[in-house]
Amino acid sequence: xxxxxxxxxxxxxxxxxxxxxxxxxxxxxxxxxxxxxxxxxxxxxxxxxxxxxxxxxxxxxxxxxxxxxxxx
Numbered sequence: 001x002x003x004x005x006x007x008x009x010x011x012x013x014x015x016x017x018x019x020x021x022x023x024x025x026x027x028x029x030x031x032x033x034x035x036x037x038x039x040x041x042x043x044x045x046x047x048x049x050x051x052x053x054x055x056x057x058x059x060x061x062x063x064x065x066x067x068x069x070x071x072x
Contacts, residue, residue, distance in 0.1 A: 010016045019027070038046070052058045059067065 026039060049058070
């Protein structure tokens, strides 16, 4: 087993994490699988939503709640 010396300035600032290679690789795999890649339909929906927002064709949350409450 190898021995290493950790400088005090690293260990006092919480700037150091020690993981086994297996755990590190599992963490990298988890991070990579958690990345979001939108579909073409989702990208198009976002573009429409952004256009509607620019054109003032959307409601704020408060406006939506107000309109829903007034119809009941």
